[in-house]
Amino acid sequence: MQRIAKTNPSSDSPVRNVLNFVDGAFVPAMGGRAFDKRSPVNGALIARVAEAGRDDVDAAVGAARAALRGPWADLALQQRCDLLYGVADEINRRFDDFLEAEVADTGKPVSLARQIDIPRGAANFKIFADVVKNVPGEVFETPTPDGAGALNFAVRAPVGVVAAICPWNLPLLLMTWKVGPALACGNTVVVKPSEETPQTATLLGEVMNAVGVPGGVYNVVHGFGPGSAGEYLTTHPGVDAITFTGETRTGAAIMKAAADGARPVSLEMGGKNPALVFADCDFDAAIEGTMRSCFANCGQVCLGTERVYVERPIFERFVAALKEKAEAMRLGSPADPGTGMGPLISQEHRDKVLSYYRKAVEEGATVVTGGGIPEMPEDLAGGSWIQPTIWTGLSDEAAVTTEEIFGPCCHIAPFDSEAEAIDRANATKYGLAASVWTTNLARAHRVSARLETGIVWVNSWFLRDLRTPFGGAKQSGIGREGGVYSLEFYTELKNVCIKL
Numbered sequence: 001m002q003r004i005a006k007t008n009p010s011s012d013s014p015v016r017n018v019l020n021f022v023d024g025a026f027v028p029a030m031g032g033r034a035f036d037k038r039s040p041v042n043g044a045l046i047a048r049v050a051e052a053g054r055d056d057v058d059a060a061v062g063a064a065r066a067a068l069r070g071p072w073a074d075l076a077l078q079q080r081c082d083l084l085y086g087v088a089d090e091i092n093r094r095f096d097d098f099l100e101a102e103v104a105d106t107g108k109p110v111s112l113a114r115q116i117d118i119p120r121g122a123a124n125f126k127i128f129a130d131v132v133k134n135v136p137g138e139v140f141e142t143p144t145p146d147g148a149g150a151l152n153f154a155v156r157a158p159v160g161v162v163a164a165i166c167p168w169n170l171p172l173l174l175m176t177w178k179v180g181p182a183l184a185c186g187n188t189v190v191v192k193p194s195e196e197t198p199q200t201a202t203l204l205g206e207v208m209n210a211v212g213v214p215g216g217v218y219n220v221v222h223g224f225g226p227g228s229a230g231e232y233l234t235t236h237p238g239v240d241a242i243t244f245t246g247e248t249r250t251g252a253a254i255m256k257a258a259a260d261g262a263r264p265v266s267l268e269m270g271g272k273n274p275a276l277v278f279a280d281c282d283f284d285a286a287i288e289g290t291m292r293s294c295f296a297n298c299g300q301v302c303l304g305t306e307r308v309y310v311e312r313p314i315f316e317r318f319v320a321a322l323k324e325k326a327e328a329m330r331l332g333s334p335a336d337p338g339t340g341m342g343p344l345i346s347q348e349h350r351d352k353v354l355s356y357y358r359k360a361v362e363e364g365a366t367v368v369t370g371g372g373i374p375e376m377p378e379d380l381a382g383g384s385w386i387q388p389t390i391w392t393g394l395s396d397e398a399a400v401t402t403e404e405i406f407g408p409c410c411h412i413a414p415f416d417s418e419a420e421a422i423d424r425a426n427a428t429k430y431g432l433a434a435s436v437w438t439t440n441l442a443r444a445h446r447v448s449a450r451l452e453t454g455i456v457w458v459n460s461w462f463l464r465d466l467r468t469p470f471g472g473a474k475q476s477g478i479g480r481e482g483g484v485y486s487l488e489f490y491t492e493l494k495n496v497c498i499k500l
C-alpha cells in the first residue's frame with residue numbers, strides 16, 4: 001500500500017488529490033478508484049477523491065480496532081484529553097487551511113464558515129474533553145443480609161469502533177460533533193464524509209498526526225452511500241456503533257444495517273421546522289431571526305425554518321419585511337465579505353430544490369419573491385445558484401409545506417390563535433427544531449411545552465450551548481448528543497458491585 005504524509009501530495013496542481021486516511025497514513029484506494037469533486041460556485045473540477053472499496057474500509061476498521069485495544073486504551077484520561085485539547089489548538093492554528101478547504105467544497109460564504117463552521121470544529125474537541133474529565137459518578141450503598149453491605153458504582157467504558165456517516169451541509173462542524181465525543185470517551189472512529197465535502201475530514205488527519213494522536217484512532221474513508229464506502233462501513237461487522245446525520249430515509253437504511261449485530265445508532269435526520277411568530281413579538285428581531293433561519297447556508301441547515309406561521313394582525317407586514325430582506329441579500333463569490341448567500345451544494349441538489357419551486361406554483365402558491373435561478377456573472381454561471389424564495393397561499397397538506405426541501409425557501413401562513421399555531425406546527429412527521437417569537441413569557445413557556453420537537457428556540461435560532469441535549473423527536477432523530485448526553489451513546493455503562 002502506498003503511504004503518503006500529506007492530504008494533497010500533488011499540491012502544485014489546482015485539482016487536489018484527496019486520499020483516504022487509514023492508520024495514520026494518507027492512502028489511495030486499493031482498487032485505484034477515484035471520483036470527481038466539483039466546485040458548487042462555478043462547476044470547476046477541484047478534487048479527485050479516492051473512493052474506498054471494501055478492502056479499504058476493512059483496513060480502516062481493522063486499524064481502528066487495533067488502536068482501540070492498543071495505544072488509545074493505554075492512555076490515561078488526562079493524556080487523552082490533552083491530545084484532544086491539542087487537536088482543538090491545531091485546528092485553530094491551521095484555521096485558514098480549514099476555512100479554505102470548507103469553502104472550496106461547499107461554496108458557503110467565508111464570513112459564515114469563519115464564524116460558525118471552523119470555530120465549532122475546534123470547540124467540539126474541547127467541550128467533550130472537558131465533559132469526560134468532569135462528569136460525576138454515583139455510588140449506591142446496598143444492604144446485605146450479613147450487615148456488611150455492598151457498594152455499587154457505574155464506570156463508563158468506550159463502546160468500541162464507531163462509524164460516523166456525515167453530511168455535506170456543515171461538514172467539519174457535524175463530523176467533529178461525532179468524532180470529538182467519540183474520542184473523548186475512548187472510542188476509535190472511521191469517518192465517511194459526504195462525497196460532496198471530502199476535504200476537511202481529510203485535513204483533520206494531518207492535525208491528528210501533528211499532535212500525536214496514535215495511528216488508527218481516527219480514520220477516513222471516502223465514497224458514496226449504497227454500493228460504496230457508506231454501505232461497506234455501516235454493514236462491517238467490526239463496527240460497534242453508528243452515528244449518522246443526514247436524510248431520514250438514509251437514517252432508516254442505516255438502522256436496518258445496524259440491526260445486523262444489534263448495534264446502537266444515533267441518528268440526526270431531517271426536519272420541516274416551524275417558526276411561530278406572535279403579534280406581540282419584537283418585530284425586527286423576529287424578521288432578523290427568521291431571515292437567518294430560512295436562508296443561512298443557502299437554507300441547507302437541518303435546523304432551518306421552512307414553515308413560518310405568523311399571527312394574522314402582523315401577517316402582511318411580516319411577509320413584506322421578509323421579502324425586502326430576502327431581495328436585499330447578496331449572492332456572490334464566497335470570498336467576498338459582502339456575500340450573504342452562496343450556491344447550493346451541487347447541481348443535483350439544485351434540481352431537487354427547483355422541483356419544489358415548480359411544485360409550489362403547481363400547488364397554487366403565491367410566489368412572494370424568488371422561485372428560480374438568479375442571473376450570475378459569467379465566471380459564476382456554472383455554479384448551483386438559486387434564488388431565495390418565499391411563498392404564501394398553500395395548504396398545510398401541500399408537498400412544499402410537508403416535505404423537507406433543504407433550500408433557501410419558506411412558506412408563510414397566517415394563524416388566528418395560539419392553539420391553532422401549535423397544532424399546525426406539530427402536524428408533521430418531523431420533530432427537530434422550532435422557533436417561537438413572542439415577548440410574552442407565559443406564552444413562551446406554554447408553547448415550548450406543547451411543541452413536539454427536540455429543540456425549541458424562543459426569540460432566537462441556532463443559539464447553541466454545547467452542554468445541552470441536541471437531537472430530534474419523531475422522524476427527525478434517535479438519541480441526543482451534546483454535553484453529558486453524548487456519553488449515553490459513546491459509552492457502555494458498567495455497574496460494579498463490591499461486596500464489603
Ligand SMILES: NC(=O)C1=CN([C@@H]2O[C@H](COP(=O)(O)OP(=O)(O)OC[C@H]3O[C@@H](n4cnc5c(N)ncnc54)[C@H](O)[C@@H]3O)[C@@H](O)[C@H]2O)C=CC1
Nearest residue numbers: 166167193194224225226230231246247250253269302406
Ligand atoms: N443535516 C441534515 O439533516 C441533512 C439533511 N440532508 C437531506 O438529505 C437530502 C439528500 O442529501 P444527501 O447528502 O444525499 O443525504 P444523505 O442522507 O443521502 O447522505 C448523508 C451521508 O450518508 C451517506 N449515505 C447515503 N446513503 C447511505 C447508505 N445507504 N448507507 C450508508 N451511508 C449512506 C452519504 O454518502 C453521506 O455521507 C438533502 O436534500 C436534504 O434534504 C442532507 C444533508 C444534511
Ligand SMILES: O=C(O)/C=C/C=C(\O)C(=O)O
Nearest residue numbers: 169177300301302303464
Ligand atoms: O450545532 C450543532 O451541533 C448541529 C447542527 C446541525 C445542523 O445544523 C444540521 O445538521 O444541519
